[in-house]
Amino acid sequence: MSVTETRPTTTEAPLPGRPRGLASRARWAVADGWAVAGRDLTHWMRQPWEIGFGLLFPVLMVLMFVYLLGGSMSVPDGGDYTEYLMPGMFAMAMVFGLGETVTAVTTDAARGVTDRFRSLPMASSAVVVGRCLADMLRSTLALSVLVGFGMLVGWRWHGTFTEALAGFGLLLLLRFALVWIGVYVGLLARGQGAISVIQTLEFPIGFLSNAFVATATMPLWLGTIADWNPMSSTVTAVRGLFGNPVAVGDTWITQNAPLMAVVWPLLLVAVFAPLCVHKYRDLSG
Amino acid sequence: MAPTRKAISARGLGRRFKDGWALRDFDLEVEPGTVHGLLGPNGAGKSTAVRVLTTLLRHHEGTAEVAGYDVAAQGSEVRYRIGLVGQNAAVDEILSGRQNLRLFGRLYHLGGRVAARRADELLERFGLSDSGDRPVGTYSGGMRRRLDLAAGMILSPPVMFLDEPTVGLDPRGREEVWSAVRDLVEDGTTVLLTTQYLEEADRLARTISVIDTGRVIAQGSPTELKTRIGGDRIDVVLTDGTALERAAALVAEATGHPVDVDLEGRRLSAEVDDRVAALTRSVRVLDEEAVGVADVLLRRPTLDEVFLQLTESGEHSPNTTTEVAR
Numbered sequence: 001m002s003v004t005e006t007r008p009t010t011t012e013a014p015l016p017g018r019p020r021g022l023a024s025r026a027r028w029a030v031a032d033g034w035a036v037a038g039r040d041l042t043h044w045m046r047q048p049w050e051i052g053f054g055l056l057f058p059v060l061m062v063l064m065f066v067y068l069l070g071g072s073m074s075v076p077d078g079g080d081y082t083e084y085l086m087p088g089m090f091a092m093a094m095v096f097g098l099g100e101t102v103t104a105v106t107t108d109a110a111r112g113v114t115d116r117f118r119s120l121p122m123a124s125s126a127v128v129v130g131r132c133l134a135d136m137l138r139s140t141l142a143l144s145v146l147v148g149f150g151m152l153v154g155w156r157w158h159g160t161f162t163e164a165l166a167g168f169g170l171l172l173l174l175r176f177a178l179v180w181i182g183v184y185v186g187l188l189a190r191g192q193g194a195i196s197v198i199q200t201l202e203f204p205i206g207f208l209s210n211a212f213v214a215t216a217t218m219p220l221w222l223g224t225i226a227d228w229n230p231m232s233s234t235v236t237a238v239r240g241l242f243g244n245p246v247a248v249g250d251t252w253i254t255q256n257a258p259l260m261a262v263v264w265p266l267l268l269v270a271v272f273a274p275l276c277v278h279k280y281r282d283l284s285g
Numbered sequence: 286m287a288p289t290r291k292a293i294s295a296r297g298l299g300r301r302f303k304d305g306w307a308l309r310d311f312d313l314e315v316e317p318g319t320v321h322g323l324l325g326p327n328g329a330g331k332s333t334a335v336r337v338l339t340t341l342l343r344h345h346e347g348t349a350e351v352a353g354y355d356v357a358a359q360g361s362e363v364r365y366r367i368g369l370v371g372q373n374a375a376v377d378e379i380l381s382g383r384q385n386l387r388l389f390g391r392l393y394h395l396g397g398r399v400a401a402r403r404a405d406e407l408l409e410r411f412g413l414s415d416s417g418d419r420p421v422g423t424y425s426g427g428m429r430r431r432l433d434l435a436a437g438m439i440l441s442p443p444v445m446f447l448d449e450p451t452v453g454l455d456p457r458g459r460e461e462v463w464s465a466v467r468d469l470v471e472d473g474t475t476v477l478l479t480t481q482y483l484e485e486a487d488r489l490a491r492t493i494s495v496i497d498t499g500r501v502i503a504q505g506s507p508t509e510l511k512t513r514i515g516g517d518r519i520d521v522v523l524t525d526g527t528a529l530e531r532a533a534a535l536v537a538e539a540t541g542h543p544v545d546v547d548l549e550g551r552r553l554s555a556e557v558d559d560r561v562a563a564l565t566r567s568v569r570v571l572d573e574e575a576v577g578v579a580d581v582l583l584r585r586p587t588l589d590e591v592f593l594q595l596t597e598s599g600e601h602s603p604n605t606t607t608e609v610a611r
Contacts, residue, residue: 013403013438013439013440013441014390014395014399014402014403014439014440016365016393016394016395016440017394017395017396018365018394019394028394031391032391032392035388035391035392036392038388039377039380039388042379042380042384043379043380046379046380046420047379111375111378112372112375113375113376113377115336115341115369115375116369116375116376116389116436117392118340118341119339119340119341119364119367119369120364120389120392120393121361121364121365121393121394122392122393122394126392281343282342282343283341283342
């Protein structure tokens with residue numbers, strides 16, 4: 001008997017679709033990314049308390065700052081502290097997303113889910129794109145909840161609708177940049193340790209900015225660092241767009257906040273996205 | 286018509302990490318439709334080899350083809366033709382078994398409806414239909430590993446990689462996985478199986494590579510390996526444990542080989558060159574010295590002995606033995 005090339009198979013396996021050409025490839029990449037993100041949506045539905053806590057935490061912080069500390073807070077140029085605070089809290093909610101990204105990436109890598117994905121013939125971008133989609137959705141939800149709550153405690157935007165949209169756009173752009181930092185950190189450092197470090201770091205990063213108090217009230221050197229915190233540029237620009245009290249000095253970085261609120265995130269993405277792609281292609285077990 | 290291709294073929298494969306080569310001069314050839322066992326202690330390079338062959342990790346030296354495609358240059362083609370099961374590839378714990386299989390089906394580009402149908406088929410085939418809608422976190426170890434296998438089987442790939450598929454399973458779970466592997470082979474699938482368990486390799490694999498410190502140190506069928514490494518062995522079980530030391534010296538002299546002593550089993554074991562003659566000499570000298578013998582056995586070496594001998598042999602660094610112990 002001669003050896004033939006065809007093998008008998010008792011199970012008739014389905015034939016996979018194959019991307020052919022650039023357009024088809026792009027379509028698959030989107031579909032694959034969406035399928036991966038869909039997994040996160042299912043997680044939320046199965047474990048709503050997890051996402052619920054994530055949404056509740058910024059709300060608690062608003063309560064704390066408006067009612068507990070707000071009485072002794074003053075805005076340098078006058079103006080209502082709640083109005084001053086809320087854009088900072090919106091940005092803070094974006095920063096809290098960093099820990100969520102790192103947690104998700106680290107957990108998937110440690111459990112071998114990432115490797116399962118990588119062993120499939122899907123678009124190589126899909127895991128990261130899916131992560132990005134899911135995180136952006138989650139942060140958009142967090143932002144919506146916080147905006148609603150902000151209005152309950154007296155915050156308003158005074159500009160046009162377009163300006164308000166631009167403000168939310170800048171906040172989500174900051175979150176987008178943080179996704180890539182989070183993915184890179186998550187791939188780089190395995191284990192629970194990385195998650196704790198990032199979650200602890202969120203607070204100094206958030207507080208060392210103009211989110212809660214004007215940088216002019218800080219010692220000069222500290223205020224300068226806080227002014228150059230990318231988060232501060234976003235907060236200042238967003239305050240301007242919402243027509244909330246801005247209260248900044250006249251240094252270059254604070255005067256050019258709207259520009260830097262775009263430049264900082266793009267710069268961070270330009271640095272961290274290639275790092276993520278490089279790291280993702282060659283993960284050791 | 287076409288010459289029969291190897292299902293897996295690697296030549297001079299090498300992968301370096303910060304602390305040195307995890308894989309070096311690694312050669313492997315696996316015939317289609319067979320099970321090949323990759324056997325070695327922890328840290329020997331088994332997982333690195335699997336990760337390179339499944340395109341999860343880049344290699345720094347050599348070439349490798351899986352199902353006829355180059356793992357470095359044609360990664361996507363390879364991924365359409367392999368399934369990966371084991372410590373390196375897991376399923377989502379929060380999703381149900383069915384949701385997992387549907388998700389992976391979609392990522393194999395089956396389309397939603399076909400992926401759903403395939404998920405149902407595989408759940409049925411692996412006896413998971415009843416628990417298909419429960420979160421995987423509630424599954425037993427054996428069930429989870431069967432789901433792993435199902436996930437690797439979505440396209441019925443010609444080549445399956447099972448990376449230590451029975452680690453941490455109870456005997457029943459292990460038996461379930463073994464029977465699933467036999468079914469795969471019956472369907473014509475090629476299986477590369479990595480394991481630390483010699484019994485597993487002995488029972489499933491047609492050919493075995495023994496790997497240590499990143500290199501293949503022996504290759505062949507289980508029988509060939511047992512033959513190549515030393516000849517037959519004689520086992521002597523004593524009635525009285527206190528005579529072990531004296532008996533060991535006698536048997537060593539009768540066989541001309543060092544004797545392994547198993548205190549608990551009151552068992553002496555030694556290699557023999559001239560089989561029955563050595564057995565006769567050993568029994569006679571023990572009888573003359575009035576050492577009580579409960580049992581005598583002439584046998585082929587076990588794969589365990591082959592493995593220990595290979596990984597402890599002198600050509601390797603003294604570190605090897607401590608790595609085995611880890």
